[in-house]
Amino acid sequence: MLANPDWFLEQARLGNVYHACSAGAVTLSTVSATLTGLALSNVYGSNKLLVVKKVRFAPSTAPGGAAVVGLAISPAVSPTAVTHTTPAVIHNALMYGSNARNGVGLVDVSATLPAAPVWLRAIAAVVAAASISPAVYEDNTCGDIILPPGTNLSLSYLTTAAIGIASITWAEIPA
Secondary structure, X not given: XXXXXXXXXXXXXXXXXXXXXXXXXXXXXXXXXXXEEEEEEEOOOOOEEEEEEEEEEEEEEOOOOOEEEEEEEOOOOOOOOOEEEEEOOXXXXXXXXEOOOOOOOEEEEEEEXXXXXXXEEEEEEEOOOOOOOOOOEEEOOOOOEEEOOOEEEEEEEEOOOXXXXXXXXXXXXXX
16 A cells, blocks of 8 residues: 555545644653543544554653653554543644544544553653753654554653654545
8 A cells, every 4th residue: 555655645635644733842641541742543433544654752841861752552442432631733734724624533632542552662762861862753654553443542751751742644544
């Protein structure tokens, strides 16, 4: 499916690509069902696959110690809905405006997930207190993370809380 390097461009032209970003600095939570930071969820029964293109985190405050930022994913498909406490604004790649022409993917900066997620992979780490290098943590997944209906993907931290701006880009295709 993604062997063509222009696949995401074509999906964007079709109106199937979405972007979401935290409105301000967020504090990432540890891997927990009580989430703060950023989470993308695919509603159970949506009949869509969410193909993740990119996840970014830009620290706005140096951590007090060593910190790892990574991706966590739901441990299983769940028919239980995410409780959307603070939804993020979603933009269609065709840029019709904020929260216009939205798909099925939902993004939150604060939510209660159906179950505690599990670590998928690390994105970046700060190994010294008071350091924010690298300036942007980025995972160019380019489609190697696909969320079926009833799953979610979130940014989390390990060791020391990370504070910054978080964003995600994904495409939606038929399941």
